[in-house]
Amino acid sequence: MTENIVWHHQKVTRADRAAPKNQSPCLLWFTGLSGSGKSTIANALDVALYDRGYHTFLLDGDNVRHGLNKDLGFSDDDRIENIRRIGEVSKLFTDAGLIVLSAFISPFTSDRRLVRNLFPAGEFIEVFMDTPLETCERRDPKGLYEKARAGKIKHFTGIDSPYEVPERPEVRLDTSTMSVEECVERLIRYLLDRQLIFSPPQSLQR
Structure with a gap:
């Protein structure tokens, strides 16, 4: 029920908050x-x-599933x-002028579109990790694929739940052929080219 709720407009804008940071707010x-x-x-990339x-x-x-979303399971809903x-x-977070990095499987096109539509044009940057399933399963860093193949985990993306491949991601990376450094360099170049980050004063270099 939102009929009695009125949006409160803040005097300090997201652009105001971002300007001293030498960046434009965006979501990768x-x-x-x-x-x-x-x-x-x-x-x-966060460290860089x-x-x-x-x-x-x-x-x-x-x-996030340890806190904010700990009440949610892995059904489609x-x-x-x-x-x-x-x-x-x-x-x-972007309203606070920050560059946000969100790492989620987010398998459904409609869900990613929903998030994209929350942002002004150019501020949602879809980074598709286009790494083959065979490579992901071979790595299996959390042992989840093995459990999914054994039927111990249901609704596991790539095994018994679909992953809908992005059609036109802003950036496409394949960690089976690219190093971490190459991926980070590609992303920083994208941010610079789109003028989402600017060269910060030398005094801010850490």
């Missing part, structure tokens, strides 16, 4: 199969941006709600 949305490198690359003096925040799928909540939280 890392999507891909488990084991594709989402968290690894998002963490490496922080070391250059930018202001970021990283949201990781497993971490719960996955949809998981992504909806993350989209709203990401928008709040």
Whole structure:
């Protein structure tokens, strides 16, 4: 029920908050199969941006499910709600002028579109971790594929639940052929080319 709720407009805008940080607010949305490198690359980019003096925040799928979304399971409905909540939280962080990095499998096109539609044009950057299933399953860093193949985990993306491949992601990375450093370099170049980050003053370099 929202008929008695009125939006309160703040005098300090997201652009005001971002300007002193030498950046424009945006969301890099890392999507891909488990084991594709989402968290690894998002963490490496987070460090690289922080070391250059930018202001970021990283949201990781497993971490969020320990708190904000610990009441959600892995049914299709719960996955949809998981992504909806993350989209709203990401928008709040960008309203604070931050560069947000979100690492979630987010297997459904409609859910990713829902989040994209929360943001002004150019501020939602879909980063598709286009790493082959065979590579992800071979890595199996959490032992989840083995459990899914054994029937111990149901609704596991890539095994008995579908992953809908992004049609036109802003950035496509394949960690079976690209190093962590190459992926980070590609992403930083994208942010610079789109003028989402600017060269910070030398005094801000860490």
